[in-house]
Amino acid sequence: MISLLAKRRFGAARVAARVNEAENAWLFDQEWGVDVAVPAATLLISLIEEATGATETVALLRLSKAGVEVMETAITEDPRAAGRRLGEIVLPPGTVVATVVRDGRPTVPRPEVRLLPGDELLLVSHAATEQEIHAAFQ
Structure with a gap:
């Protein structure tokens, strides 16, 4: 829902959503406002957190x-x-x-x-x- 709000209500040009549960990945698509679905288990999440100074x-x-x-x-x-x-x-x-x-x-x-x-x-x-x-x- 947050992705859909970001896209439709606030006009976000591109929405990336973190998928915490792999079995729910099918929900994260264009219809729900998601441009890119990123599985939580990927190395990318750790690298983003590190780069943002977390x-x-x-x-x-x-x-x-x-x-x-x-x-x-x-x-x-x-x-x-x-x-x-x-x-x-x-x-x-x-x-x-x-x-x-x-x-x-x-x-x-x-x-x-x-x-x-x-x-x-x-x-x-x-x-x-x-x-x-x-x-x-x-």
């Missing part, structure tokens, strides 16, 4: 068969992580740093790597939440 830590991918989640976090100016060596950061149990991306280039996450503001870390975990990862680095 959080510095975001889950990127869940690998259900492997039982792990891939998350990204950014190092801010906060002294909790900035300037510290990766080996000094206490990670939640079952979590490893897959790479440190600096200036658009991934590097091997050695313990002696000093974290700098702007660094982005990709982490893999089977148990940690986004909040726990955020707390470790922010």
Whole structure:
């Protein structure tokens, strides 16, 4: 209904709707004012939330068969992580740093790597939440 209102009442030129339940996807069509239906499970939603500044830590991918989640976090100016060596950061149990991306280039996450503001870390975990990862680095 919100999509239909946006289209008809407020004249939205293009309406994208998030589909939370896959079995309801058939409802999200032009007849209901939806131009683009985006499944909630897609990586796109996480990327949009990250780009809008919703959080510095975001889950990127869940690998259900492997039982792990891939998350990204950014190092801010906060002294909790900035300037510290990766080996000094206490990670939640079952979590490893897959790479440190600096200036658009991934590097091997050695313990002696000093974290700098702007660094982005990709982490893999089977148990940690986004909040726990955020707390470790922010």
